Amino acid sequence: MTAGITNVYVHAPFCARRCCYCDFAVQVDRSPDGRRWLDVIRREFESMRDSGEAPLAEVLDTLYVGGGTPSLLDARHIAALADLIGRGRMRSPGFEWTVEANPESFTGEVARQWKAGGANRVSLGLQSFDPRALRWMGRLHSPGQARSAVQEARAAGLANVSVDLIFGLPDGVSRSWREDIERALDLGVPHISLYGLTVEKGTNLCRAVSQGRARMPADRRYREEYLFAAEALADAGYDHYEVSNFALPGFASRHNRACWTGASYLGLGNGAHSYHAGRRWWNERDWGTYAERVERSGNARGGTEALTPEQSCLERVWLALRTADGIDAADLGPGVSPVVHDWMSRGLARQTGVRTRLTPAGWLLLDDLTLELEAVLDRR
Numbered sequence: 001m002t003a004g005i006t007n008v009y010v011h012a013p014f015c016a017r018r019c020c021y022c023d024f025a026v027q028v029d030r031s032p033d034g035r036r037w038l039d040v041i042r043r044e045f046e047s048m049r050d051s052g053e054a055p056l057a058e059v060l061d062t063l064y065v066g067g068g069t070p071s072l073l074d075a076r077h078i079a080a081l082a083d084l085i086g087r088g089r090m091r092s093p094g095f096e097w098t099v100e101a102n103p104e105s106f107t108g109e110v111a112r113q114w115k116a117g118g119a120n121r122v123s124l125g126l127q128s129f130d131p132r133a134l135r136w137m138g139r140l141h142s143p144g145q146a147r148s149a150v151q152e153a154r155a156a157g158l159a160n161v162s163v164d165l166i167f168g169l170p171d172g173v174s175r176s177w178r179e180d181i182e183r184a185l186d187l188g189v190p191h192i193s194l195y196g197l198t199v200e201k202g203t204n205l206c207r208a209v210s211q212g213r214a215r216m217p218a219d220r221r222y223r224e225e226y227l228f229a230a231e232a233l234a235d236a237g238y239d240h241y242e243v244s245n246f247a248l249p250g251f252a253s254r255h256n257r258a259c260w261t262g263a264s265y266l267g268l269g270n271g272a273h274s275y276h277a278g279r280r281w282w283n284e285r286d287w288g289t290y291a292e293r294v295e296r297s298g299n300a301r302g303g304t305e306a307l308t309p310e311q312s313c314l315e316r317v318w319l320a321l322r323t324a325d326g327i328d329a330a331d332l333g334p335g336v337s338p339v340v341h342d343w344m345s346r347g348l349a350r351q352t353g354v355r356t357r358l359t360p361a362g363w364l365l366l367d368d369l370t371l372e373l374e375a376v377l378d379r380r
């Protein structure tokens, strides 16, 4: 018998404006209808529950509300997710409920309502402390609002705060990455995520790059910024526990860890993905189409796939290589050791006991290194 799902993701797709690089499942709307959003999420949740397709465990490990900008919704609608999912499911001692927020809409009142509802972790999209860089991205907050948001979270008893920063901005977007890292450290938050900017099709950034109005940085600067941050955060006591994530002891994200270790998760909302019992499925991406389909029939499935054993194995390897836990090369059978030794000789990996973990330099080449392993596994 397959155990019940212990991790739930809920997507809140609304943003006041679309950032220049963003290709997420976002609905641009400055004052979204939170009541309808909650009703649709409830309908999808009840329909999943009744179908028995994705049985939830009696006690959850994590709930993650991502976006979009969840803080744009009336805070009571976020807090109401506790009743929808079931407060009894949130009683495990280490239960983690994260909600994402943007500083301009994360007020003290929002923080208090989320905390009262049961949320215990906030992930803030800060991205930079440089006002020009923030404007270039299309962000709506100021550096001062970023600092206030952290204070409001703490004042409401939400001390478990994570902040996101973006590196690898185009040439000519003048910002000091070093200063951004120092300011993030000054906040004293227990968790920091760093994301390298990528050019996604259909975004304003993509158009700017293809029309020559923006030039992405050379690999060298991208690499230098990542390695500089990895070293600075490690020196400050943060554990670099995953390619993009750094945490003070005891503050690694449980939700992300669950996904990286192949645990089941249920995704609700437009564009949300789910994984359970070797099967992955995902929802219609467009908010309007998703909402209408759920209102009509209870679900808005966009697609589904069953993973073959080979796909599952590769995915496990790729996910494990993302983390500081790494892989046990012996588990993967013959032919893998020479590859791993080669990585170590190039400074891309190191051995801790039986585990091989990538170094920050190795994480920069994560996809290439996974392909090297895949080639070995394919030949067998």
Ligand code: SF4
Binding pocket: 014, 015, 017, 018, 019, 022, 023, 024, 026, 067, 068, 069, 102, 125
């Ligand atoms: S706030 Fe986040 S989700 Fe919304 S447009 Fe910007 S990057 Fe995308």
